[in-house]
Amino acid sequence: MDKKVRVRIAPSPTGAIHVGLARSALYNYLFACSHGGTFVLRIEDTDVQRSTEESAQAIIKGLGWLGITFDEGPYYQSQRLDIYRKHADQLLQSGHAYRCYCTPERLEAERKKADAQRRAWRYDRRCLNLPEEERKKFEAEGIKPAIRFLVPEGSTSFTDLIHGSITREHKDIDDFVIVRSNGIPTYNFAVVADDHLMEISHVLRAVEHISNTTKQILLYNAFGWEIPAFAHLPLILGEDRKKLSKRHGAMSLAEFRRMGYLPDAMVNFLALLGWSPGGDREIISRQELVKLFSLERINTSNAIFDMQKLAWMNGEYLRTMDLPKLLEVFQEWLRFQEIELPAQYSSKDFLSKVLPLIAERSRTLAEVYDALLPYVCDDLTYDEEGLNKHFRKDPAAVKRWLLLYRERLEKLHEFNKETAEGVLRELVEELGIKAGEIIHPVRIAVTGRTVGPPLFDCLELLGRERVLERLKNLPV
């Protein structure tokens, strides 16, 4: 048996949780589950400017919505500052790090200059070996130093579980800051301390961190710590082929939830974005994902998020969902959206009849809701194109037919879809017209739409009273 698997997701709480983070979380979660390992959540809130507790909560809530649960945490880096401080001191002592009094302004100017000359900027180590009197002078001026890591000569290689061997020359890395002048550690430093202290065995994270990995390994070596296994996941790109960011607002988990996507479908879709079980499988349950998931089958190349396919997959889940579950997720979605149905139409009984007919032809819960509208709201809006097509060619005739049909419905001793269809068929026969010629106008008259469940189901759902009312108040 392999050694204890401990993985983590380490998001920075600086905004909405987007699908990239969700996918990383999912892969970590699947990996942990399939190895009987532990999944840790650590909030990397060392950027005090941008981090918010609100965002941290959104991340936790978003993952919870997807059913991605963690075994440990959340840990907050902002609450572990003394730990980093202690370890930074250790590196200062051992000569692996040094204090730097350079002002951000000066560094920025240097960087600009180098850029203008199309030179690669690297910190010039001005503060390495700073004479004691100069140091004293800076201190006297009240300048708080940052702490930089002294990058040694040479090169570093590591084996990425997905990409294989990766090598980087140290000369391409400058002496990066590990502790800011305000005493708060930077990402590359805190991540190493925590991954070590939390005994993380496998670091599965997005490929954007692949070049940070060298810096981190340098840190592990300076401490003499064991290096975890690394696996860098391909990125999920927006439709503009760029890394997901605030610009891609609609890519946040909350947004997908609002649009009526189902957690199961999201998980299924995300799992397949960058990983494949091999073969032709598309619809895969959580349980199967846990069983099938393996690092070896993660792809190397970035993927573009395909909304169309997600919508299709969501529809698949919606369609195959059993009634109690459908009822549950729809009502939950209504609560999430803070939508309240009129009391007489919010009963389980009524929804149980109408929802299956609607869900069958919807792809999202938002679509379900939209299609439900004619049944729960008497303020109809009529489809203009439909009116043109089915009403306005011969309004007088259509109107006459509908009123005739209305009369027959009114006289029915029992009103249901069979009897409603029966009298319509009779009427059609008598009038010598095609069934479609009256079915379509009736649908529009009673639902406002050209599309929907089979007409006689609609009539039964609406009930005689509303049908008669709507057949009287014709739209033209």
Place this chain on the structure above:
RNA sequence: GGCCCCAUCGUCUAAUGGUCAGGACAUCACUCUUUCAAGGUGAAGAUACGGGUUCGAUUCCCGUUGGGGCUACCA
């Protein structure tokens, strides 16, 4: 600019040193049908380019091109 990563239909992907390069979404057509959706059938659609290695490369190697990431006292 420098460094790193990547490269199969429009998109997600399968495959392998020898396949008619397979599937899914999307698209189009037909079919089913009172509409829509779903279903069924079919069509179109890819190994970026150039060199090697090899009897044979989509697959292995090199280069080019393209894309992406990093290059912060962001993560």
